[in-house]
Amino acid sequence: MSNQAKLELDGKTYVLPTLTGSENEKAVDISALRANTGYITIDDGYGNTGSCTSNITFIDGDQGILRYRGIPIEELAEKSNFVETAFLIIYGELPTRAQLKWFSDLFTANQYLHEDMTYHFQGFPSGAHPMAILSAMINAASCYDEDLMHWQWGKNQQFDIYVARLLSQVRTIAAYSYRKSKGLPPIYPKQSYKYTANLLHMMFSNPYEDFELKPEVVKALDLIFLLHADHEQNCSTSTVRMVASSQANLFASCAAGVCALWGPLHGGANQAVIEMLQQIHKEGDDGSKFITAAKDRNSGKKLMGFGHRVYKNYDPRAKIIKKACDEVLLKLNINDPLLDIAKRLEEAALKDPYFVERKLYPNVDFYSGIIMRAIGIPVEMFTVMFAIGRMPGWIANYKEIMEEPKSRIYRPRQIYTGHTLNHYVPLEDRK
Numbered sequence: 001m002s003n004q005a006k007l008e009l010d011g012k013t014y015v016l017p018t019l020t021g022s023e024n025e026k027a028v029d030i031s032a033l034r035a036n037t038g039y040i041t042i043d044d045g046y047g048n049t050g051s052c053t054s055n056i057t058f059i060d061g062d063q064g065i066l067r068y069r070g071i072p073i074e075e076l077a078e079k080s081n082f083v084e085t086a087f088l089i090i091y092g093e094l095p096t097r098a099q100l101k102w103f104s105d106l107f108t109a110n111q112y113l114h115e116d117m118t119y120h121f122q123g124f125p126s127g128a129h130p131m132a133i134l135s136a137m138i139n140a141a142s143c144y145d146e147d148l149m150h151w152q153w154g155k156n157q158q159f160d161i162y163v164a165r166l167l168s169q170v171r172t173i174a175a176y177s178y179r180k181s182k183g184l185p186p187i188y189p190k191q192s193y194k195y196t197a198n199l200l201h202m203m204f205s206n207p208y209e210d211f212e213l214k215p216e217v218v219k220a221l222d223l224i225f226l227l228h229a230d231h232e233q234n235c236s237t238s239t240v241r242m243v244a245s246s247q248a249n250l251f252a253s254c255a256a257g258v259c260a261l262w263g264p265l266h267g268g269a270n271q272a273v274i275e276m277l278q279q280i281h282k283e284g285d286d287g288s289k290f291i292t293a294a295k296d297r298n299s300g301k302k303l304m305g306f307g308h309r310v311y312k313n314y315d316p317r318a319k320i321i322k323k324a325c326d327e328v329l330l331k332l333n334i335n336d337p338l339l340d341i342a343k344r345l346e347e348a349a350l351k352d353p354y355f356v357e358r359k360l361y362p363n364v365d366f367y368s369g370i371i372m373r374a375i376g377i378p379v380e381m382f383t384v385m386f387a388i389g390r391m392p393g394w395i396a397n398y399k400e401i402m403e404e405p406k407s408r409i410y411r412p413r414q415i416y417t418g419h420t421l422n423h424y425v426p427l428e429d430r431k
C-alpha cells in the first residue's frame, strides 16, 4: 500500500509524504505544499489539522480512549494521584520513590509567593472573576524572577524549579484569588499538607481555625485534577504552544492558557453546566423544555457539558467522574436535586435522535460541577480548578516545544477576503 498522497492541482500531480503515529493515526504532510504549489489549506477550527507531533497524550475519540504517556486514564484514576500523574505527564515516566520525594519537596520549597504579590491582589475589585486574577497573577509572578524575565531556553534556568514553582504557586494564587473575591485575608500554605489538602486549607481555613479536611473531599478534588491533567491539542494547550513558539517564558505561556480555558465552550463549561441546571431547577422544568431549546440553533442555548470535538463516544473522564460523584454524595450524605436533573437530562439526550445522530455524549464537565458543588467549591472557582488540573499538560507541551530542535514559531496563513487595492480618501472628501 502506498504511503504517499497524490494531489492534482491545475493539471499537475504532486506527491505528498504521509506520517503514521504510534497508534496508527495517519497524516498527510503538507509542510512544503505552499512552496511547491502556491496553495494553502483551509481548515476552520483546525478539525483536520495536526499542529505538531507529540508523545504526551493519546486520545481515540471514537473508542472513548484517553491515555497519559500510554497509561489509561482509568488506571491512573484508580491507582495514582495528581502529583504523581503530573510527574508522569511532564517527565514521561512514572517517578521512582526518590523522584517523587524530590518532586514533592520542590513543590514545598516553591509554594510561597513573593510577599509583594499581595499588593497586586489588592488592586482587583471585589467580585473580580478568579480566572482573570489567576491569569494576571501567573504572569505577574514571572516579574519577580530575573531568569524568567530574561528567559532563554537551555541557558541559565533550572527548568525543574520553574515547573515546581508554577505547579505549586498556581494553587496559592488560586486560593488567594478566592479569598480576595470574598474580602478575606490570605492564608499561607502549610508545610505538612499534601498538594490538594493544602489548596483546601488555603481557601477555607481562617486565621484562628484550620479547615476540617475530610479525606473523601480531598480525594475527590485530587481526582478532578488528575482527570484534567492533559488532553492533547485542545484550545488552551494549543494557545500555550502558540505563545511558547515565540520563546516566551513558561509563566507567560501558561497564563495565556488560563485565558483560553476560561470560555464556556472549553473549561468554563463546568460553571455553565451548573448555571444551566440551576435555571432548569428554578423554572420547574423536568429538562425537556431545555432539551428542545438546545436543539434549536436560534434559541442561543446548548446542552452544556455535552459534545466534544474529539470524543464521538462517552468521554472516559465523564464515566469516572459520574461514578465518583455518586460515591461522594453518598458519603457526604448530600441529596442534590441538580444531580437528579443532570441524570434525567443525560438519559433523555442519549435517546434523542438529535444528540444520537451528532454523537453528542456527556463530557467531563457534565458531572464535574456537581461533584465540586458537593465538596464545597464555589461555582466561580470551578474553572480555576480545571486550570490547576491542566497545568501539568501545559507545562509538558511547553517543554516538548522547547526541546524540539526544529521547532518554528507558530504562524498560520489565511485566505484574504477583504478589499482589493484601495486608496486613502481625505476626510473632507468622504461621503
Ligand code: CMC
Binding pocket: 045, 231, 234, 264, 265, 266, 267, 269, 294, 295, 301, 302, 303, 304, 305, 306, 307, 308, 309, 310, 358, 360, 363, 364, 365
Ligand atoms: N448542545 C446542542 N447541540 C450541540 C452541542 C450541545 N452541547 N454540541 C454540539 N452541538 C451540535 C452543533 O450545533 C452542530 O449541529 P449541526 O450539525 O446541526 O450544525 C453539531 O452538534 C456539531 O457540533 P459543533 O459545534 O460543530 O462541534 P465542535 O466540535 O465545533 O464543538 C464543543 C465542540 C465542545 C465546543 C460543543 O459540543 C459545545 O459547545 N458543547 C457545549 C460546551 C461544552 O460542554 N464544552 C466542554 C467541552 S469538554 C471540556 C474541554 O476539554 O474543554
